[in-house]
Amino acid sequence: MAPVPARVAAxxxxxxxxxxxxxxGVFAHPALPAGTLDLCLVRIAGLLGDxxxxxxxxxxxxxxxxxxxxxxxxxxxxxxxxPVDRACLALAEQFVLDAQALDDxxxxxxxxxxxxxxxxxxxxxxxxxxxxxxxxLALGDGGTGPVA
Amino acid sequence: MATVARVPVPPEARDADGVVxxxxxxxxxxxxxxxxxTAFFAELTEVLAxxxxxxxxxxxxxxxxxxxxxxxxVRRRDAIEAGVGEEDVARVRTAGAEGFDDxxxxxxxxxxxxxxxxxxxxxxxxxxxxxxxxxxxVVAAVARAVADGKAIVALGLEPxxxxxxxx
Numbered sequence: 001m002a003p004v005p006a007r008v009a010a011x012x013x014x015x016x017x018x019x020x021x022x023x024x025g026v027f028a029h030p031a032l033p034a035g036t037l038d039l040c041l042v043r044i045a046g047l048l049g050d051x052x053x054x055x056x057x058x059x060x061x062x063x064x065x066x067x068x069x070x071x072x073x074x075x076x077x078x079x080x081x082x083p084v085d086r087a088c089l090a091l092a093e094q095f096v097l098d099a100q101a102l103d104d105x106x107x108x109x110x111x112x113x114x115x116x117x118x119x120x121x122x123x124x125x126x127x128x129x130x131x132x133x134x135x136x137l138a139l140g141d142g143g144t145g146p147v148a
Numbered sequence: 149m150a151t152v153a154r155v156p157v158p159p160e161a162r163d164a165d166g167v168v169x170x171x172x173x174x175x176x177x178x179x180x181x182x183x184x185x186t187a188f189f190a191e192l193t194e195v196l197a198x199x200x201x202x203x204x205x206x207x208x209x210x211x212x213x214x215x216x217x218x219x220x221x222v223r224r225r226d227a228i229e230a231g232v233g234e235e236d237v238a239r240v241r242t243a244g245a246e247g248f249d250d251x252x253x254x255x256x257x258x259x260x261x262x263x264x265x266x267x268x269x270x271x272x273x274x275x276x277x278x279x280x281x282x283x284x285x286v287v288a289a290v291a292r293a294v295a296d297g298k299a300i301v302a303l304g305l306e307p308x309x310x311x312x313x314x315x
Contacts, residue, residue: 005284005287007280007284008284008287008288010280010284011280011281011283011284011285012191012195012281012284012285012288014191014194015188015191015192015194015195015288016288017191018184018187018188018190018191018192019188019191019192019288021184021187021188022184022185022187022188025180025181025184026181026184029178029180029181031178048265048266048267048268049266049267049268050268091302095298095302099214099215099298099301099302100215100301102301102302104154107154107302107304111154116155116156116177117177117178119154119155119303120155120173120174120177120178120181120303121178121181123299123302123303124174124178124181124185124295124299126299126302127294127295127296127298127299127302128295130294130295130298131291131292131294131295132291133267134262134263134267134268134290134291134294135262135287135288135290135291137261137262137266137267137268137269138258138261138262138267138268138269138271138287138290139271139284139287140268140270140271
């Protein structure tokens with residue numbers, strides 16, 4: 001399933017294909033562990049009030065994604081959320097709630113585990129995730145859920 | 149708020165005025181991501197081209213949400229160039245869709261459904277006025293503006309004395 005809202009894809013197929021390719025390229029980027037950005041997408045969908053949990057996985061889902069998604073309600077303490085996911089989720093939450101208030105400690109925690117490339121990919125990916133969820137909500141195109 | 153850039157800024161990312169552009173920053177660090185972003189922007193730009201004033205008004209409103217200081221400035225300039233009057237620039241920043249003609253107001257209200265918290269709602273009052281082509285273009289454009297504006301802020305590419313241009 002394409003993550004881009006179906007109404008956008010129907011009205012603007014070439015633009016939607018480019019948006020879709022951008023999403024998939026970022027979400028599957030090797031600078032981050034598999035599934036980390038999809039985990040952030042589910043969290044962001046929850047923060048923005050998407051009852052469907054987002055459009056479903058953007059990148060190929062690793063075998064443990066279902067467990068990691070199940071751990072999201074207690075992501076700061078649940079052992080199924082590893083240190084990389086935890087650092088990335090902290091940044092993703094602050095990005096959505098108030099990007100201006102994102103502090104250096106939060107970004108440094110991400111850089112410490114995934115480096116500069118991982119930090120850049122995470123920030124771009126989290127922005128794309130937020131935009132994707134917002135677009136789906138605005139068009140009433142919620143998607144299939146976090147692990148379809 | 150960042151006081152220094154949080155990712156390396158190569159010399160080629162600065163123009164003659166010292167303005168940092170996010171595209172070259174990404175190109176140096178994650179070129180494959182930068183290429184995909186450029187390809188998406190190229191397609192989106194074509195979609196937005198027929199209605200520049202409507203989209204610039206939504207960009208102005210979105211810059212208020214993201215808090216991107218440079219976006220606020222550059223969006224005003226681009227809106228004026230797109231034919232938006234000074235009064236409308238001020239109005240969309242302070243009053244949203246109020247006072248605009250029905251079609252423009254519908255586009256601004258639909259944009260607000262994307263950028264507001266909580267996002268969403270029922271777009272059935274806006275989409276019939278705008279049509280699918282313009283309505284979905286508004287949604288895609290605002291989603292992109294939210295993503296990039298907040299990314300600039302998060303990557304620390306808009307500290308004091310380092311304005312940033314999105315290209």
